Structures are given as structure tokens and as C-alpha cells.
Amino acid sequence: MNSEHLLHHKVSRLYLHYLFPTLLAMASNSLYCLADVYFVSIGAGSTGLAAMNIAMPVFMIYSAIGLTFGVGGATIMSIAEGNKNTLLRNQAFSLSMVLNISIGLIVAILGTMFADTFAYALGSSEALLLDVKQYLIPVNMGAFVFVLNYAGAVLLRNDHAPKLAMIATITGNLSNVVLDYIFVIVLKQGLQGAAIATVLGTLISVLCMSIHFIRKQHTVHFQWNCMKVSLIKRMCMNGSGSGILELSAGIVILVFNFVILQYADEQFLASFAIVTNIAFVLKGLLNGFAQAAQPIISTNYGANNKIRAQEAFFVSLWYSGLFSLCIYILCLLFPKEVASIFANQDQELIILAGKGIMYYFSGLVSTALLTMYLYYFQSIESGRIATILAVCKGFIFVLLFLWGLLWLFGVSAIWFCVPLAETITLFIAWWIRKRGMKNE
16 A cells, blocks of 8 residues: 555545554454453452552553654654655654654653652542552553554554554554453452553564564655654644543543542442443544544645545544444443443442443444544644644533533533533534635
């Protein structure tokens, strides 16, 4: 697959060419996330689940960094490829790698040195501190590995290697599941074992990605003269929507954890942990639908072929919308069955999480369509719009609904904050795009 294919082949076929490897990779991400929940529920019980949920926002921090510079760099790479600017394409790739590695290492060092401060900042109580640190310290030590993994998969797809990105991700995630079983169940290392398994599995994934460059299958090359302020600004603008969306997901969990601990109990927090882990899985899959369209949209936009770029966007809307609708129907039909997989036969927890699954995912179709809109705006370098939408969805509306619904209906209404915020933001995104098309 090269730029000529992206510019001339049938869009729907191109989209499926990128979609299937991307979704398989994201599905394997789902497997390891759910495996973590499953093994922790067995090895550490509801307390372990609560502690892991407190630490969960740290992964959103890593993905925010990786996707800001990964998606930001990949967008420039594809647009540069569309208008035949090889130097800019190489510089964008090089800068993305430099920034991800540098920032990842800084986060790893600071996160490990100030583990207690980090745990409290994430919302840990005194009672859960030791459990949270058991999971958090190994994960923080491997921060740069997670950042590279998030960015690497996106960059590989934009260097025409979606299948290798899939293989690397699947290999790492399957390794993680096996290592989870070994460390948590066999060696009885509990939360710490689950964290070590996650770091090692992600490291395996990154090592697999490096094969692309070791075997010299890449079309991009490292450029030492890549550190340009203008390029950094452009990259941040392009990728900030994805970064803020990931970061806001972590902040939502952090704020909600705090509210739940204030107004409910650890059992409710454990149910919220089950729902948010499932949401994390589905968010990754929906990102896959959007990321599959991004190289097609950006390359055609760079070649000034806006009709094909629009077509790729509409294809992503249809596929993601249909997928999310099917998933929500399953959530309505089998909420307790889904919850019971992770609740270790705790009936009270199954009932709480089952209700949460039905309520929280009522806005899943809105989530899917909004994700496509955000990636579309980033893919055509309308990063400011994507950033505004991400801030509205992830901070302004969700916190307003949290305050309002909590005051009116109590803590049980917490499940509806995210669906309402995403639905309103979707209408804003639709209006902005419609207005932009009229102006054109």
C-alpha cells in the first residue's frame, strides 16, 4: 500500500484494508484490559479493583502524550505525502519519535520518584494507598514504553504498515494475558504482578514494531534537523484533540472516583471500575474506526482531493455507528451477564455494575460518531476545532452534568454524565462541520 493507492483506489475498500488490522489490534487491547480486570478480581478482590481503577487514569496520561505527538505527527506525514514533500514527512516522523521518547522518560522518572504524591493526586485514600502503589509504581517505571506503544502503532499505519502494527499489538497483548496469569494466579503477586505483566507485554509490542525499521521496510527516515518550533506547534495543534480526549477520560475517572468515595462506598467504586474498564476497551475500538480513516483522509486532503477525504469520513461514520449500536443492544440485553465476568460471583457487585452498563453506554452511538468527527477535524488539520470539541466533551459538559445531576438525583445519576456530555458535543460538531461546508 502506497500513496497512489490512497489517492486512487476505492475508498470503502481502502478503509477496510486499514480497518481490519486496526480493529484486531484494538480488540487485542480489549483482551488484555479485560484480562487485567478479571485476574485482579480473582487475585485481589473488590479492593484490588478499586485500587486499580484509581490508578487507571495514568494510562490515559500516557495515551494522551503518545496520541498527541503520534496522531499529530502522522497527520503531517500523510498530508506531506499527498503533496509530495518527502523532507517534511521525514521531519514529522523524527520529531514525533524524539518528543515521545523524551517526555515518556521524564514521566517515568518523576512518576517513580514521587509515587505517593502521584497516588494521592489520582484520588487515592489513605486506606487504599498501599494497594494503589503496588500497581502504580511498576506501571510508572515503564511510562516511556506505553507512550511509544501508543504513538508507534499510529506512525506505522501512516508508513503503510497497518498489518505489522496489528501483529505487534496482538503479540504484546496476548503476552500480557499469559503474563497476567503467571504473575497474578501462579506466583500470587496480586496488583503488582498485574502491573509488571502489563509493562512487559507492552515492551514486547514495541520491540515487534521495531522490526519495521530493522528490516528496512520503512519509507520514512530519521532527520536530525527536525527540532523546529513551527513543526512542534503544528504537531501539537493536530494531535491535541486526541490528547485532550484521552486526558479528559482520565480526569473524569479521577473526579468520579473522588465523588463516589465521598457519597458512596468501595463496592460502588468497584462497579464503576468494571464499567470504566469496559468503556476503556470500547473507546479503543472506536479510536480504531477513526484511525483507519485518518491516513486516507489526510493523504487525499494533502493532494487537494477533498471529495475522497469526505467519502472516507462518511464511511467511518457508518461503520462505527453500526458497530456501537450493536454493542449497546447487547449491553441492554445482557448487562448482568457482562458484569458477572468481572465480579467474581459477588451478587451485589453484579447488580450495581449491570445497572451501570445499561446507563453509562446509553450514549455509545454518540461516542462513536463524535470520535469520527474529532479525528476528521484533526486529519484535515483543523486541530483548533478538534481541541474545542474535546474540551467541551471531556471537561465542560461532563463536569457540569456531574454537578447538576449529583445535586438533583444523587450519586446514582453519575452514570448519565458522560452520555449526555457526548451527545451535546456531537450536535455541536455536526453544526460546525455543516457550517464549514456551507462556507466552502
